[in-house]
Amino acid sequence: MTLGERLVEWFLGSRRDLPWRRQRTPYTTWVSEVMLQQTTVDVVAPRFVTFLDRFPDIKALAAAEEDDVVAAWSGLGYYRRARGLRRGALAVVERFAGEIPSDEEALLSLPGVGPYTAAAIRSLAFDLPAPAIDGNVARVAARLFDDDGDVGSATTRRRLQAHLFPHVPEGCAAAFSEALIELGALLCRPKDADCSACPVAEFCGARASGRVSQLPVKRPPKRARPVLSARGWVERGGSLLFVERPVDASLLPGFLELPGRWGPEGEEAPDVVREVLEGLGFDGVCTYEPVAEARHAITHHRIRSVAVRADVAGPAPRGCRFIPWDQVDPERVTTETRKLLQAREATA
Ligand code: SF4
Structure with a gap:
């Protein structure tokens, strides 16, 4: 079994039951990914459900008043994200007839959508081989490929994404991306990686080199x-x-x-x-x-x-x-x- 196949197999048997995984669409993926920026899964889960009850699809969100969207965001903080999401929904309705595009360039043209969110929507909702690299996945990939580049730099993140691409199993891009997220959350944790329970330990470069606790490398920001x-x-x-x-x-x-x-x-x-x-x-x-x-x-x-x-x-x-x-x-x-x-x- 390849690294990708092993990861996907483990994920399908161990995944947490999270509300956005029960109803995976481009819209629910977008909403959940924006909510999960700077906020924990436990805080997001109940609020995601009530937000979806209030705005079940992109057209409902685009038609809403900004104050109503901000009110429905209550408890999540960083209200700029709610306003950005509504502006993005308006752009989808105006420019893409209410259909969230799968094309990377089109996604990046939407307000509030950066490289990570675009990759998350493409891989998780459209099942395209575009592994989304957030801090969590960057940690897993840096360890898997024993990469000691600064994970805060765009160059390293692009390199990690390039490392991951060949391992995406045919037809399982979404499960592969979710598996990386899940591995980072459950086993390949920042401080106490549980390598003995890891499904891909035999493929892991950092485990082989003995550098698990030293990776990922995060350089302190230069002093201004x-x-x-x-x-x-x-x-x-x-x-x-x-x-x-x-x-x-x-x-x-x-x-x-x-x-x-x-x-x-x-x-x-x-x-x-x-x-x-x-x-x-x-x-x-x-x-x-x-x-x-x-x-x-x-x-x-x-x-x-x-x-x-x-x-x-x-x-x-x-x-x-x-x-x-x-x-x-x-x-x-x-x-x-x-x-x-x-x-x-x-x-x-
Ligand atoms: S073996 Fe350990 S360090 Fe390597 S991916 Fe698995 S949990 Fe992470």
Whole structure:
């Protein structure tokens, strides 16, 4: 018997009786997978049943008022998930005539559906070979294949999925995916894996190498580095100066932002702003006191943004333009600049 066949055989004989397994459809799979994000099986099970009584299918969910959906989510917390699910249901009704698609790209185009939920719907409801890798399954797969990559990284998760693909038994994709989930919940637990009772122990790489307790590897998140982002606040006749990011920029191409740059904390914002504005081609730059401050974070950086009022001489150089206050489109400015504009508005 192969690894996949052994897993499926064990699952069919040992599976827990859970409400979403009794009525497996794309809709019930979607609802249960969203509920199970950040919430335990014991908490989800009774609430899943009442939610399904209230909204038995995708059309009923799409037709419901948002407040009713949020009320039916009571006790599960993270109400953002309920709103996302209803938005997804509306999109299915509007764009797919009420039929949840099985195509990966179509699923990923739905609000609230990421790679994990798409794979779960495809494998569990449509019986397609697309093993869904959540934290639980990543742990099982890392041990089975003795993989010491960081399970928090997308690269490792893709590799684990690729490891699993060849083991999906013909015609048993759904049972295979559920078996991995079940193995992680019942035997291949985070701290005390019960390898002696495991149906696939003879195939397990970590058991053979003696690394069960060392896997999976989870690297601690990198510490965020503090940076100063100094920005020029250049007003002229009711307009504010913006720089347009290059159309081929890897990040936010074509977006508008206040002129400036990042640098280490410790630099003086007025000095940075003067240097940037002179670099853009303005003459006679004078800088004054800070007018707005905002904070935000992006991958591994903790950013303190400071906008400094500046007077400049001469017309706006190429790539820069003055835009009247009431014509600034908030959808076209970077998050950092939007926060600075909001901070300025709040204190003006
Ligand atoms: S043998 Fe142990 S570590 Fe390997 S899959 Fe089974 S329970 Fe997990």
